[in-house]
Amino acid sequence: MRKGSLDMHLFTRTGEPLSWTLRGKILAGIGSALHYLHYEYDQKVVHRDIKASNIMLDSNFNARLGDFGLARALDNEKTSYAEAEGVIGTIGYIAPECFLTGKATQQSDIYAFGALLIEVVSGQRPGTKVNGFQFMVDYVWSLYREGSILEAVDKRLPNDYDTEEATRFLMLGLACSHPIANERPKTHSIVQMLAGSLAVPHVPPFKPAFVWPATMPVDDLSQATSIDTILLAR
Incomplete structure (x- = not known):
């Protein structure tokens, strides 16, 4: 892939930052790729390692979701994949329930x-600590609550980015x-939300508390990690 990884363009490439138009194009491509894996392929597939370094770009900045080393195909009647060795993935991208269940799902x-x-x-990695917040998602949630969510937009971008689109993407x-x-x-x-043809669902101003999955069997309690690890994942 001639343009390398998305991670390279966001964090290591010198010169002009990745344009707003290309960022939107890349996100739309990955959204479509994920939909294909979850619903359009012969089997349901969970990727388990979606992150910027696993998104490859061709010469026209069309996005490809790569690195299927951790991906798993699910039998049609199954909704999750359990990893015997524990939670797999990259901190900041791992859903909180995974630390309890050890299972990857479409929702994760x-x-x-x-x-x-x-x-x-934002041009910031998910694990970036900002204003006392452990993860970028918590910082963005605080900006949304204060009515200033656009402050999260990458400061390297010129001021002519699409504010409506940026708000929609962050929400x-x-x-x-x-x-x-x-x-x-x-x-x-x-x-559809990425394309602007469907409204983003309501997002509460305060980040909801994590709730133990209602469908998780009691036997799975043995897979749970310590409460300190669970809180860190949030």
């Missing part, structure tokens, strides 16, 4: 995509990062 992929949305708009990032898995939008809705 959506959480990672939410982190990616905020990363692309969608928060919606995808909802601590409760079932509250996150599905990929078919995400594709």
